[in-house]
Amino acid sequence: MRSSGIFRPLLPYQVAVDVTVAGVFGLLCIPVELTVVGWGRDDVLGTVIMCLLFAAALALRRLSPLLALGTAWVAAITQMALVRPPSIVDIAIFAVLYATAAYGSVRVYWLGFASAIVGAGVITAYLFGEQLLSVSSWALLPLAAAVLVAAGFALLLAWTVGALVRTSLRARQTQRDRERAERERVQEQERGRIARDMHDVVGHSLAVIIAQADGARYAARGEPEATQAALATISATARSALADVRLLLAQLRHSESSAPQPMLADLEGLYAQVRAAGLALRVDVDPMPPADVPAALQLAVYRVLQEALTNAIRHGSGGVDVTMRWLPDRLHLWVSNPVAGPAAPSVEPWDAGQAAEGALGAGHGIVGMRERARLVGGALEAGMVGEAWIVRATFPFAMEPSA
Template identity: 55%
Template sequence: MFRPLKTHQIVVDVSLGVAFFLIAWPIEQIVTGATGYGAPLQGWLEAVQALLIALVFGAALAVRRLSPGLALGLAWAGAVLQMGFGRPPSFADLAIFAVLYTTAAYGGQRVYWAGFASALVGALVITVYLMAGPVFAGGGLTWQTLPLALVMLVAAAFALGLSWTTGALVRTAVRARENRDAQQRAEAEAAAEQERVRIARDMHDVVAHSLAVVVAQADGARYTLAAAQTGEGDMKTPADPAVATEALATISTTARAALADVRLLLGQLRHRQGDGPQPTLADLEDLYAQVRAAGVQLRVDVDPAPPGEPPAAVQLAVYRILQEAFTNALRHGAPGGPVDVRLAWLPDRVELSVRNPVAPGAAPHGRPGHGLIGMRERAQLAGGRFDASEESGSFAVSASIPIGGTA
C-alpha cells in the first residue's frame, strides 16, 4: 500500500500538502461567502465545511506518491463531502488532477486501473452534479440543456483523462528505461561471467605446474642439505652453496608466479579443464604476423625486454589483451591505418598500450562492449589495471600487470 520513498521526497510532499491546505482553506471560505450559501466569516458551519474540504484534499496531495491508492480514496472522499455540502467546484479540486497523475505513474495494477475508472466516472459525476445539483440547477437536465451537458462531460473527461494519461506515459517511459538498464546489466554480467569461466579454464594447468616446480625444487634443496651432513665415518660431504641458492631462487620465483595464478583462480566462480596449451610470449610473433597479413601497418616497440621468464599468467594476460586490442583495431580502426604497440617489461610489472586511428563515422567506444569487458577482466584478475579511451581521432587501450618480482 505504501511505496518506499526517500526522506527528502516525503518532506517535499508533506510540505506541498500543507502549503496547499493553507492556500485552499481561505479560498474555500471566500467561495462559500460569494455563493450566498452562508457567511464564512460569521458562521462556524461554513468554516468547518471549508476546513474539511481543504484538509482532505491537502492530505490527498501529501500522500499521492507515498500511497497512490490512499490518495485516490481521499480525493473521492473530498469530492463526496464537497457535493454533500452542496458546494461548487473550487481551488481545492486541483488536487484531483495530481492524484490521478500519480495513480497512473506510480500506482500498482489495481490502482492504475482504478485511476482510469475514476477519471471516467468522475467526469460523469461532475456533469450530473453541475447540471442537476443545488448550485447550478436550472430546471435539471432537459433536452434543452443536453448539449451543454455533453460539452461539460467531454471537457471534464478530457481534463481528468489528460492527467491520468500523462501519468501513464511517464510510467511507460520509466518502465522502458528500467528494462533497458536491466538488459544492459544482464548482458555485461553475462559477458563478465563468460570471461571468468574462460580464464579459469586457461589457468587450470598453469597453477598445477607452478606448484609441482615448487615441490620439486624444495625436495632438491632438502636432499642437497641432507647429503652435506651425511657421509662415511666422520667425513661429511661438502655442501655446494650454489646449488642450494639456485634451488631457493627457483622456489621464490615460481612461488610468486603461483601466487599470481592462485589470485586469478580465487576470482573465478567455476573451474573447468583446460583445452590444451595456452599462448605465451613466444606466440606473439605469430599474432603479429596474422595482424600484418590482414593489411594492418603494425609497429611494435618492446623496451625494455622481459627480464627472464615472466609468470605464465602474465604471459597469457598480455597475449589475450593484445589479441583483443588487435581485433578492435581491425573492426573499428581506419582501414590500413597504423597500429602502435608498446611493451615495457619493468622489474615489477609490464606496461602495454595499443593505439590505432578510428575510422571516420565509426560508432563511438563510449559503451563498453564484450571485448573491453574481457580485457578489463583479464587485467583485474591478474591484479593489474586496464584503461580504454578515445581522443584526437585515435583509440588507445593500456594495461599494467604486476609480474611479482622485486621492484
C-alpha cells in the same frame, strides 16, 4: 522508506517535498474557499475539512497512490455534500490521477482509469442532474454532453500523462536491470578467467617444484651440484608463482586493473621451466608466428601449452613433443607425450571422453583448456592415441592488413 504493499519506498526528502507542497496548497485554498462562501457561513468547518482532505490526498499521491485516490474521493463527496461548485481545490484530483497511473500498482493503475471515467459522469450528474430531470430542460442536453466530454478529457489526460511517465520509468528500470545483469555477467567471466589463470599458474609451478624436489632427493648424496641446481629451480619457480598469484589476487580486489598477461614471447621461459623439471622437451614451430597475432590468442595459446605441459610433467613417462603450425588464418597446435601406467585403449583424440580425463586426474585442466580455446573461437581435443596422450587445438585468427 520500506514498502509494505500500500506504501511505496520514498526518500525522506521526497516525503518532505510532498508534505510541504500539500501544506502550501491547503493554506492557499482554505482562505480562497472561505472568501467565496463567506466567513460567517455555517459550513466554514466543512469547507476547511474539504480543503484539508484534498491537501492530504496531494501529500499521499506518491507515498500511497491508493490512499490518495480514496482520500480524493472522500474530499469530492464532501464537496458535493456542501453543495460547492468545482473550484481551485479540485486541482488535487488531477495530481492524484497522475500519480495512480505513474506510481501505482496494476490494480491502482486501473482504479485510476475507472475513477477518471466515473468522475466525469459524477461531475456532469452533479452539475446538471436536477435540470435534466425536468421535462422542460432537454435543451441542456448538449451542454451536459459537452461538460461530460470536457471533464472526461481533462481527467483522462492527467491519467494518460501518468501512464506515459510510468512507461518511461519502467523502460529506465529495465535498462538499469539489463546493465546490472551485463556487469554481473562480465564480472563472472572475469572471475572465471582469473580462476583459470590461478589454476594454470599454481598447477604448473607445483608440478615443476615436485619434479625438482624428487630429483634433488635422489641426487642429494651422489650429485650435490645437481641438488643445488634443483633447489635453485624450486626457489625461482616458487617466487615466480608467488608473484603471479599476488597479481591475480590484486585483480580480484581491483577488477578494474589490467595486469600484463603472458604472450608468445614468454613461451621460452615456460619451456625452460619444463626442461629444468627434467622433462625432455622438443618444440617444432613451422613457420614462425606472424608479428601481429591478437593478444587474446597469444594468451590462450600460452595457457593451453602451460596446462598441457603441466599434465605431461605430472603423468608423462618420457619426453614431450610440441608442434605449432602457423597458417595464414589459423594455428594448429599439438602436444604429445607418453603416459605412465597401463596403456589406454587406442582411440581418436576427439572420441576420448571424460573417463580418459579422469584417468589422468586432469579433468578441470582439460575443461579449462577447452574453454580457453572456445573463447577465442577455436577448438581443443584431448585423448589417448596408443600409449601417448595427445592434445590437439586449432585457433583461428584474422590477420591485420599490412599498412
